[in-house]
Amino acid sequence: MTNVHYQQTTRRILIVDDEDLIVMAMRKYFEGLGFLVDGAYELEEAQALLANYRYDLVIADLRLTGIGGVEGLQIVADVHQRCANTRVVLLSAYGTPEIERESYNRGADAFLHKPKAMMEIAHVARTLLDQ
């Protein structure tokens, strides 16, 4: 039952959000741009995927559970523990300056405040991936 890293032929993105519609919309949008896209709806699902596949980019909602959750910070930590080259974008509708600062301190590459148009997210993603 050894974990096996995925053999990539195209850039792979993980989208993490507890709302179905957001994951579905972002998946469709990024697949349309030619990315291979996985979606996860909770912290542990995202962590299990991160343990088994290598991603170029992770786009995660800061809050995956009820009020006050900051699971996105754990995802940032997990990503950087496993692969320093993976870029992470955090999204939040509740981002305070303190949380935003903490996100960058933990290694997030971008922190975007919701709502954000898909094109804007994609622009940030492209910029990070091209760096």
Added chain:
Amino acid sequence: MPDHRALDAILQPGGITSLFQPICAVDNGHWSIASFECLSRGPKGTNFESANVLFDYVRLKREETLVDRACITTALAAARSLPPDTHLGINVHASTLGRDPGFVDFLRAAADANGVAFHRLTIEIVEHAPPWDGLAFLSMLDRLRNHGARIALDDVGLGQSNFKMLLDVHPDFMKIDRYFIEHCATDTNRQAVIEVVTRLAHRFGAHVVAEGVEDEATVRILKLLGITLMQGFYFSEPVDVHEVPALYESARTNLPRP
């Protein structure tokens, strides 16, 4: 799938699918099917179709006991259509054995309900997340053995499948992880590890099973190293229970399946 429904989707009827992969006995250029390992996959069309993702998720949720039971229930229900002398390996987390005092009763009931004699079962212990109650775990192993089950240590060489586990479990089978088997035909260091583990197993009176056997060169090397029980794509990928008769036919004619 909103967050709280992922585990529900795994546990609902039909959420888990069982596949069967043969463990083959190789002797003088011929092979036969010694037993099958029951392998579980999560709901189709989800991330959990991957066994690695499924069980990493389950361990992170600390729901090994619930999911192990669901996997066993599904596997034994599927296995009822197999020939009555078929031996079956079922994966169980050590944490389940240590934390679930009703496990033996559950397993007996599931085996009885599907006409699977207990002595046909090998409990393959997988473990990735200590700690668990060591005494309860060892007591559970005794109870399983008293009912006729045999014990296998899975993923030997990795993680928690270490020397302490070996001493504590005293397994009937030691399954060497595919990490050591892949490329062993050309890697003398891997051969050295396999040789040492095999000698150790024999000192313990245990049989060795090589996992992840994918080509004939590996079969040849493993035989030279004294291993006769092998599992891997060279013999067969994991198959649906309905494909098992074709596997027996392949074994009869000794042809690797494509």
